[in-house]
Amino acid sequence: MDRTFIICKPDAVERGLVGEIISRFERRNLSVVAAELRTIDRATAEQHYGEHSDKPFFGELVDFITRGPAMLAVIEGPEDTWKVVRTMMGATNPRDAAPGTIRGDLGILFTENLIHGSDGPEAAQREIALFFPGL
Ligand code: IDP
Numbered sequence: 001m002d003r004t005f006i007i008c009k010p011d012a013v014e015r016g017l018v019g020e021i022i023s024r025f026e027r028r029n030l031s032v033v034a035a036e037l038r039t040i041d042r043a044t045a046e047q048h049y050g051e052h053s054d055k056p057f058f059g060e061l062v063d064f065i066t067r068g069p070a071m072l073a074v075i076e077g078p079e080d081t082w083k084v085v086r087t088m089m090g091a092t093n094p095r096d097a098a099p100g101t102i103r104g105d106l107g108i109l110f111t112e113n114l115i116h117g118s119d120g121p122e123a124a125q126r127e128i129a130l131f132f133p134g135l
């Protein structure tokens, strides 16, 4: 089996959309193999989003992702789980995200786009190790 990492971001928790998001993965026949409601600390957020550290939105992104509890989860499927999850998430900017996707059905703001998903197998491995070191 193949695993990837997701974050239902603080906007999803605040809006009560965690169940909706997780149930989409469950209906797709993917499994939740670990999950924790956690307020991400600043150092971990900066490490997680390190590739964006020189972008103009980095400060806003770290403020947002650390502002309250997020639902962190490891999702398992048969193969290419990261890719299936990314397809279900939709485009980064919810305004461009297709209907039927999480961001396209539930989001409208750019930074507050409800969900993070690893963007490849190496990222999945790195992010699972960062957020669930015991797994
Ligand atoms: P992804 O989440 O679809 O992989 P990334 O490009 O990795 O998108 O960006 C990480 C996160 O940073 C996005 O999910 C979004 O919350 C935020 N973000 C990305 N680009 C912008 C932008 O141009 N303005 C504001 N926020 C952005």
Ligand code: MG
Residues within 6 Å of the ligand: 119
């Ligand atoms: Mg990304």
